[in-house]
Amino acid sequence: MASKIEQQDIRGLDIDKVVKGFGKFMYVFKSDCTISTSNGDSTRWYSRTATDLTPTSPMRNANVAALAKPLTMEQEWTRNTFYSRKYMAECFISDEDIRTADIDVFAGQLQALTRAITKQVDSRIFDVVTKDLSPANAAATDINVITTSGAWSSSAGDPISDLLNAQRVIWTSGGYDARGATVWLSPLDYQRLLVWVINAKGSSIPNFSSEKVESGVITTFLGFNLKVSENVTADYAVMIIPKLACTWKTAVGLTSAVDDESGLGKRIRVWEDGEAVLTDPKAVCLISNTQ
Numbered sequence: 001m002a003s004k005i006e007q008q009d010i011r012g013l014d015i016d017k018v019v020k021g022f023g024k025f026m027y028v029f030k031s032d033c034t035i036s037t038s039n040g041d042s043t044r045w046y047s048r049t050a051t052d053l054t055p056t057s058p059m060r061n062a063n064v065a066a067l068a069k070p071l072t073m074e075q076e077w078t079r080n081t082f083y084s085r086k087y088m089a090e091c092f093i094s095d096e097d098i099r100t101a102d103i104d105v106f107a108g109q110l111q112a113l114t115r116a117i118t119k120q121v122d123s124r125i126f127d128v129v130t131k132d133l134s135p136a137n138a139a140a141t142d143i144n145v146i147t148t149s150g151a152w153s154s155s156a157g158d159p160i161s162d163l164l165n166a167q168r169v170i171w172t173s174g175g176y177d178a179r180g181a182t183v184w185l186s187p188l189d190y191q192r193l194l195v196w197v198i199n200a201k202g203s204s205i206p207n208f209s210s211e212k213v214e215s216g217v218i219t220t221f222l223g224f225n226l227k228v229s230e231n232v233t234a235d236y237a238v239m240i241i242p243k244l245a246c247t248w249k250t251a252v253g254l255t256s257a258v259d260d261e262s263g264l265g266k267r268i269r270v271w272e273d274g275e276a277v278l279t280d281p282k283a284v285c286l287i288s289n290t291q
Contacts, residue, residue, distance in 0.1 A: 018110045019256040019270055026118040028229045029125040032182050032242035033276065038249035044081050080277070084251040085124065088271035089116045095265045110256075113270045117254065121272060123231045126184070126238070128276040129246050130286050133233055143278075144169045144285040152192040152290050159193050163222055166239040166285040174282025182225045182242045186232040189290050193221070237287040245283035250274040 064070065091109050127133075131142055146165055150156025163183065170178040185193065219226055224239070232238065240246070252273035259267040278284070 015110065015258050015268060016256045018107060019114050020254060026115055027122060028227050029122045029129075029184065029231070030118075030248055032227075032240060033125060033246045033248040034243050034279075035248050035250060038084060038251045038274065043084075043249060044079065082249065082275045082277050084249070084273055084275050086252075086271065086273045087117045087120050088269065089113050090267055090269040092261075092267045093265050095263070098265060110268065110270075113268065114254070117270055117272055119231065121248075121274070122229060125246060125248065125276040126229075126231045126233075128278050129240060129284055130233075130236070130238060131278075131281075133236065133286070142281040144173050144282065146285060146287055148287060148289045150289075152189060152196055157192075157196065159196055160222065162287055162290075163224060163239065166287050167224075170239065170241065170283060170285050174280070176241055176244070176280070176283050178239070178241060179223055180225070181239050182227060183221075184232050184238040184240065185226060185228050186234060186237075186290075187228055187230065188234070189232070189237055190226065190228045192290075193226075197221070235289060235291040237290050239285045239287065241280075241283040245278065245280045247277050247279050248274055249277060 061070070091113055093106070093109070129143075144166070146162070146169055148162045149158045152159050152162075167178040167181065170176050170181070225242075250273075252271065254270070254272045256268065256270045259269070261267060
């Protein structure tokens with residue numbers, strides 16, 4: 001006979017709490033997005049290419065001659081339309097498993113379902129922010145793109161210069177303050193950054209090398225927040241100003257439901273509906289050739 005705890009664990013309300021709990025810590029990129037709601041299947045939105053208005057020579061807006069008419073300057077906006085995307089997965093748990101399985105079995109299955117959904121959402125956010133890693137799309141007055149001084153595993157590599165270069169490009173191209181930006185790294189690039197900092201430069205930074213060897217963790221570097229994800233494409237890193245560059249438009253937040261199939265078991269379904277929009281492309285810099 002199943003325990004009362006196991007029976008309670010399979011109820012819809014408890015399932016929903018578990019799913020939302022897993023979702024909170026599984027999201028990596030979504031936490032760097034501004035979250036807003038979306039109604040309907042499609043929504044119109046606007047993106048801007050820069051924040052500072054600058055005149056085109058020979059026009060100017062400083063030291064203007066007496067009685068001269070002022071220069072007309074306008075912010076550039078591009079109108080776009082996005083269509084919401086649905087992400088969904090499910091599992092079926094038999095009555096026999098419900099009667100005999102431990103709670104951890106259910107929790108593990110719910111975690112796997114939630115991870116499947118959140119990973120796809122984060123992958124979509126990465127594709128939108130990087131313009132699908134397309135140089136042609138990025139070059140069309142969209143996101144900034146730089147190439148590293150060399151692979152971070154080679155003697156020519158210099159991650160410090162590369163990250164500061166990306167910061168400078170965001171600052172000068174869009175007028176955004178890139179201090180405190182977030183850097184998205186693949187697991188391999190995170191490993192190589194850690195090795196480079198400790199082995200190559202640790203001796204030149206007092207106490208830094210020994211501290212990092214002891215802790216084994218770098219979560220901030222040069223004032224940047226580091227986030228590691230398998231969704232980062234190999235040979236690339238991304239610098240982004242969080243809560244500014246990208247917005248996640250939520251049609252339906254991370255949701256779960258339990259359907260009872262009498263005599264058979266219960267079907268658990270997890271889904272989310274939304275889309276990422278790159279509102280401020282110049283608040284992003286794609287760093288290529290890291291590997």
